[in-house]
Amino acid sequence: MRDAVHAVAYFGIPILLIAIIGTGRRNFPVEHERAQIAHETSLFPRSAYGHFNYGKAALEARDPRTARRELSAAFALAPTFEGPARMLADLDGREGNHDAEIEHARAAVRAEPKDGQLRYLFATALGRQKRLDEAESEYREVIRLRPAFAGGYEGVGVILKWRGRLEEAVPYFRKAASLDPNYSAAYCDLAGALATLGQTSEALAILHNFQERHPGDRLAADLETAIRADAAAKPAPVP
Numbered sequence: 001m002r003d004a005v006h007a008v009a010y011f012g013i014p015i016l017l018i019a020i021i022g023t024g025r026r027n028f029p030v031e032h033e034r035a036q037i038a039h040e041t042s043l044f045p046r047s048a049y050g051h052f053n054y055g056k057a058a059l060e061a062r063d064p065r066t067a068r069r070e071l072s073a074a075f076a077l078a079p080t081f082e083g084p085a086r087m088l089a090d091l092d093g094r095e096g097n098h099d100a101e102i103e104h105a106r107a108a109v110r111a112e113p114k115d116g117q118l119r120y121l122f123a124t125a126l127g128r129q130k131r132l133d134e135a136e137s138e139y140r141e142v143i144r145l146r147p148a149f150a151g152g153y154e155g156v157g158v159i160l161k162w163r164g165r166l167e168e169a170v171p172y173f174r175k176a177a178s179l180d181p182n183y184s185a186a187y188c189d190l191a192g193a194l195a196t197l198g199q200t201s202e203a204l205a206i207l208h209n210f211q212e213r214h215p216g217d218r219l220a221a222d223l224e225t226a227i228r229a230d231a232a233a234k235p236a237p238v239p
Contacts, residue, residue, distance in 0.1 A: 051077065052084050064091060075107070082111035086118060093125065101125045109138075116146035123155055132159055150180035157189060166193045177206075181213065188223050195227045203227055 055070035068091055074084035085108035092101035105122040112118055123138035136159040142152035157172030173190035176183055187210045195203040207224040211217060 049074070049078075052081070055084065055087065059087065059091075064095070067091060075104075079107060080111045082108045082115070082118065085111060086121075089121065089125065098125065098129050102129065102131075114145060116142050116149060116152070119145065120149070120151050120155070127155065127159065130162075132162060135159055148179060150176040150183050150186060153179070154183065154186045154189065157186075157193075161189065161193060166197055169193055170197070184210070184214065184217050184219050188219050191220075191223060191227070195230070200227060200231050 051070045051074035055067045055074060058064075058067035058070060068088070071084045071088050071091070074081065075088060078084070085104045089101050089104035089108060092098070092104055102122070102125050105118070105125050108118050109115070109122050119138050120142045123135050123142060126135035126138060136156060139152050139155035139159065142149065142155065146152060153172045154176040157169040157176065160166070160169035160172065170190065170193050173186055173193060176186035177190055180186065187206060191203040191206045194200075194206070204224060204227060207220050207227070211220050211224070214220065
């Protein structure tokens with residue numbers, strides 16, 4: 001009940017009316033449901049929740065232009081509501097607008113600072129743009145918020161690798177791999193770092209064990225081939 005009161009206080013009475021109207025359309029065909037949502041939004045143009053629902057429906061219908069318009073309207077009406085900001089960040093990323101992706105992801109994190117998944121998405125967007133200081137800081141916050149989530153450790157490891165600090169990166173890759181035995185990127189990054197540091201036997205053993213569990217993983221297979229070729233090309237040590 002308290003949550004409902006908060007929702008009304010934030011989004012206004014229209015959210016209750018939209019919810020009431022929406023209860024009768026659960027078995028509608030998708031196109032009818034979308035039309036109904038559009039109609040509800042036109043009835044309550046100042047409802048951030050209405051624009052947000054319309055934007056979600058447009059995304060599901062693969063209509064990114066309408067989705068952006070409605071999600072942007074929701075974000076403008078309720079900038080501290082994480083939903084529109086998160087979806088806009090995802091849309092920005094898909095369209096290659098990475099500066100906007102970062103700013104929308106930042107707004108989503110500002111709205112929900114304890115959401116580790118949002119911070120992970122924000123950190124990843126920062127990392128793609130090589131904003132390494134911010135990205136590393138956000139990945140470390142992900143580790144603090146979600147210590148059992150492999151992605152945070154993998155993210156820190158990748159940033160350290162990009163900085164040329166492979167020895168520091170290895171423990172983070174190990175931790176990510178230990179938390180998620182199916183995480184191909186973590187195992188390959190760990191093996192690649194070890195091979196670069198001269199620990200070829202351990203790197204190949206890690207890849208062999210991973211491929212026994214995932215025989216179709218091309219990333220691991222290609223990396224193993226590259227490591228073996230590199231090792232074969234090196235001159236034998238002089239006795």
